[in-house]
Amino acid sequence: MSEEQAIPIQSLPLDGWHRAQGARMVPFAGYAMPIQYEGIIAEHLWTRGSAGLFDVSHMGQLLLSGDGLDEALEALVPADVKGIGVGRMRYSLLLADNGGILDDLMLCRWPEGIYVVVNGAVKYDDIAHLHEHLPEAITLNHMDERALLALQGPKAADALARHVTGDRPLDTLGFMTGGRFAIGGVDAWISRSGYTGEDGFEISIPAEEAERIATLLCGEPEVKPIGLGARDSLRLEAGLPLYGHDLDAETTPVMADLGFALSKRRREEGGFPGYARIMQERADGAVAKRVGLTVEGRQPVREGAVVLDGEGNEVGKVTSGGFSPSLQVPIAMAYVPAALASAGTKVTLGQRGKLFTGTVTPMPFVPHNYVRKGG
Amino acid sequence: MSLYFTREHEWIAVEGDSATVGITDYAQAQLGDIVFVEVPPAGTPVEKGKEAAVVESVKAASDVYAPVSGTVTEANGALADDPSLVNSSPEDDGWFFKLTLADPSELDGLMDAAAYKAFCESL
Numbered sequence: 001m002s003e004e005q006a007i008p009i010q011s012l013p014l015d016g017w018h019r020a021q022g023a024r025m026v027p028f029a030g031y032a033m034p035i036q037y038e039g040i041i042a043e044h045l046w047t048r049g050s051a052g053l054f055d056v057s058h059m060g061q062l063l064l065s066g067d068g069l070d071e072a073l074e075a076l077v078p079a080d081v082k083g084i085g086v087g088r089m090r091y092s093l094l095l096a097d098n099g100g101i102l103d104d105l106m107l108c109r110w111p112e113g114i115y116v117v118v119n120g121a122v123k124y125d126d127i128a129h130l131h132e133h134l135p136e137a138i139t140l141n142h143m144d145e146r147a148l149l150a151l152q153g154p155k156a157a158d159a160l161a162r163h164v165t166g167d168r169p170l171d172t173l174g175f176m177t178g179g180r181f182a183i184g185g186v187d188a189w190i191s192r193s194g195y196t197g198e199d200g201f202e203i204s205i206p207a208e209e210a211e212r213i214a215t216l217l218c219g220e221p222e223v224k225p226i227g228l229g230a231r232d233s234l235r236l237e238a239g240l241p242l243y244g245h246d247l248d249a250e251t252t253p254v255m256a257d258l259g260f261a262l263s264k265r266r267r268e269e270g271g272f273p274g275y276a277r278i279m280q281e282r283a284d285g286a287v288a289k290r291v292g293l294t295v296e297g298r299q300p301v302r303e304g305a306v307v308l309d310g311e312g313n314e315v316g317k318v319t320s321g322g323f324s325p326s327l328q329v330p331i332a333m334a335y336v337p338a339a340l341a342s343a344g345t346k347v348t349l350g351q352r353g354k355l356f357t358g359t360v361t362p363m364p365f366v367p368h369n370y371v372r373k374g375g
Numbered sequence: 376m377s378l379y380f381t382r383e384h385e386w387i388a389v390e391g392d393s394a395t396v397g398i399t400d401y402a403q404a405q406l407g408d409i410v411f412v413e414v415p416p417a418g419t420p421v422e423k424g425k426e427a428a429v430v431e432s433v434k435a436a437s438d439v440y441a442p443v444s445g446t447v448t449e450a451n452g453a454l455a456d457d458p459s460l461v462n463s464s465p466e467d468d469g470w471f472f473k474l475t476l477a478d479p480s481e482l483d484g485l486m487d488a489a490a491y492k493a494f495c496e497s498l
Contacts (some may be wrong), residue, residue: 040433041408229407229434298458299411300431323410323433352436 010059013147013207017214021225029120033228038231044325047196047234048366052154052226055218056195060123061146061204062130065113066138068120073114076133077107078253078272080263084109089176089191093253094118094126095259099274099281100249102129103257104241108178108191113139117148119243147210152234153220160201163216164190174373175199184209184216195231197238197368202254219239236331237324239292239363246290246302246319246333254281255335259289266352284355288316289341292365293358295321295330295349301358305351307336314341316351326366332358379442380483380491386466387442389482397470398430398439400418403496407430408462414450414472421445423475428471430461443481445474459474 023034178191307316321332384402
């Protein structure tokens with residue numbers, strides 16, 4: 001990870017706690033963040049088998065409120081905002097006028113408004129965009145006094161339930177729903193969601209309580225702290241794109257294979273940025289598409305590697321890549337021409353003067369393990 | 376046998392005009408979990424300070440430089456099947472390659488164990 005930063009590096013609320021746990025800290029998204037504690041592969045496999053605690057307090061937590069909020073927000077994202085009931089969560093995309101992706105984000109209806117979680121690296125750009133495009137009547141509260149923790153893995157629910165109280169049992173939450181609970185006596189918004197492909201929870205709490213809650217959760221035998229390195233390899237196995245790498249202003253929802261984020265009502269009614277282009281791509285196909293690749297051999301093919309056609313012309317690029325700890329093979333995400341995008345297609349990849357063979361592979365590479373509830 | 380170290384965190388164990396090269400324990404700890412190693416096959420000429428091998432961790436790819444010039448006589452074939460040997464045994468089973476020295480005077484600028492230890496502590 002070499003995220004070069006010219007601006008001063010800020011500290012997260014859990015900075016001292018991470019160092020005390022033996023974390024190696026690196027600059028990421030403008031913050032000093034833990035890349036690993038005991039080692040990326042061990043942390044990755046621990047999360048897949050038990051439960052891992054991630055500090056994702058670098059992400060932007062915003063609360064939007066005010067009259068006409070749903071209509072105003074629908075002018076900026078393709079989600080059916082009006083259809084999001086209290087406690088429901090939707091993955092969505094902040095779109096530019098040409099349909100390019102400015103950020104991917106989570107929308108969740110709180111009783112008092114829409115809670116939005118955005119990527120740390122672009123949160124100030126997102127806030128500026130929202131301020132510019134939302135009407136005066138809408139209030140944007142950047143809740144930078146809150147920390148965000150994620151507890152992920154098949155044993156996350158058991159470990160977390162021991163510390164959570166509320167009007168209803170934690171286990172009544174299904175995937176992509178949330179509610180107000182107390183954790184260790186602290187008021188928290190907890191949703192059943194995450195970025196690893198596993199069952200798990202994201203926990204928004206006041207920053208000054210973060211150290212105590214992190215210590216509480218890591219006191220459970222199922223739970224260990226997990227760094228950014230494993231967060232990246234877990235989300236890659238889960239087929240989840242990373243903004244700034246697999247998504248950017250040059251990619252559209254159709255190119256990025258995120259068609260599920262275009263809700264049915266919005267596809268029919270329109271009114272979101274880039275509507276005409278996106279609907280045309282949906283009907284006719286986009287020039288390029290994000291696909292998963294399994295790479296032959298053991299050597300990882302990483303972001304920046306090129307996809308070559310039969311004549312050696314560059315026709316696409318790898319946007320994320322690494323070694324899959326679960327599968328023990330190199331995997332990657334790449335943008336390839338539509339003609340090369342179907343599962344099973346062999347593609348040639350070039351990296352530092354060396355050629356590799358990749359096979360287009362349906363994502364997720366490792367099956368999702370979400371817990372869904374009916375209703 | 377004499378043991379030398381470079382500022383790029385390679386070690387070189389010299390016996391007469393032949394030597395064994397690897398990366399140090401400090402280097403493997405910095406790199407983290409190693410998932411791939413590419414070592415030069417026997418017969419490859421290497422030049423002091425130039426790329427001779429590639430080591431890839433989960434996080435990143437890194438070049439390994441030849442500490443001295445010479446010709447590779449043997450590559451550690453065990454690393455292809457088990458690159459984690461570099462993590463578990465960097466200065467023994469996880470060696471990279473052996474070579475014959477082209478110019479033993481190139482060893483003069485390298486550090487001994489005590490100097491390398493002090494160098495790592497200064498980082």
